[in-house]
Structure formats: structure tokens, C-alpha cells
Amino acid sequence: MATLQSLAFTSPLSHCCKQSPPLSGLSSWAVHRSAHSSFNGESLNVARSQWAVLKRSSSTSGLITMMVKPTIQFIQGTDEQTIPDVKLTKSRDGTNGMAIFRFEQPSVFDSSGEVGDITGFYMIDEEGVLQSVDVNAKFINGKPAGIEAKYIMRTPREWDRFMRFMERYSNANGLQFVKN
Secondary structure, three states: OEEEEEOOOOOOOOOOOOOOOOOOOEEEEOOOOOOOOOOOOOOEEEEHHHEEEEEOOOOOEEEEEOOOOOEEEEEOOEEOOOOOEEEEEEOOOOOOEEEEEEEEOOOHHHHHHHHOOOOOEEEEEOOEEEEEOOEEEEEEOOEEEEEEEEEEEOOHHHHHHHHHHHHHHHHHHOEEEEEO
């Protein structure tokens, strides 16, 4: 088993992306569903202002994708500010694995009454969205204290995709890999 541990005492503040109605000039792409997984991708719309156009002296030009800050959300459009402890397990043959995210005093509890209910666990980066509905809240004396979310990877391809997300997320949030 391996874990990712936070090197920072508090998470850095990030911008909060609110969902807005579709506008002209939006580009979108979707993460395709896996026939063997209960986890489905979700369409992601990116405003044209987040794309940069590269103009060259010749007649050719192309689009360059700007980097999307990797983030975790429980309510779509509201970034989670608390950095989780993450435990990873992988089968001996490498065909499947599981990641368990534990959030102590997540910021979603502060805003869930204003923005909506927790709808799932969403990991977002420039490749798209990984999601799970295996989310459990922990209550102490009737007050929310934490969240545990599980993400299951059933193929080596899903494992590799998850690890790419975690590399980006850990670099952006000061997490360190510790093998146990």
C-alpha cells in the first residue's frame, strides 16, 4: 500500500469555477464510458478564452491548450480546498487497484447549503473528468467531520489515467508519495 501525504499545512486557495449556461464559442470534449466500469466520464466545456491561438509567420496556425489546474470537486463547479490523504492499493498482477481519499473538515461542508448537495467525487484535469459515486460522510456528534471517497480502477489503462491525474494534483498541491 502506498500513500500520498500533504507537505503543506493548508491548501492553497484556488479559483472557484461556477458552472455557467452554454455560450457561443465553447469547445467541449467527453471522457468515454467504459463498458466494464460503473464510473462514467462527464462532458467538460472549456470557454474559448481558455484557449490560446498561436499565429506563425506562415499561413498555418494552430490551437494550444492552456493547462487546467487539477482539482477535486464534490459539488460540480465548486473546487474542494482541503487536501486529502490518499491511500493506493494495486493488485499483484497490476490489473486493478483502488484509491481511498480521506478529507478531514472538507470545505464542501461550508458551502454545500449554498451551492447544492454533494453529487459525487470528481477529479478534473486537462484530460477530462474521473468520477466516482462511492462517497461517504463522517459525522461526529451530529456534525460533519470528514469525507471518504473511493475510486476503483479495473484496468491498467484506468490505473495509468488515474496516476497521471494524481501526478498533476500532487504537483499542484504539495503532496509527496510515500511507499509503505
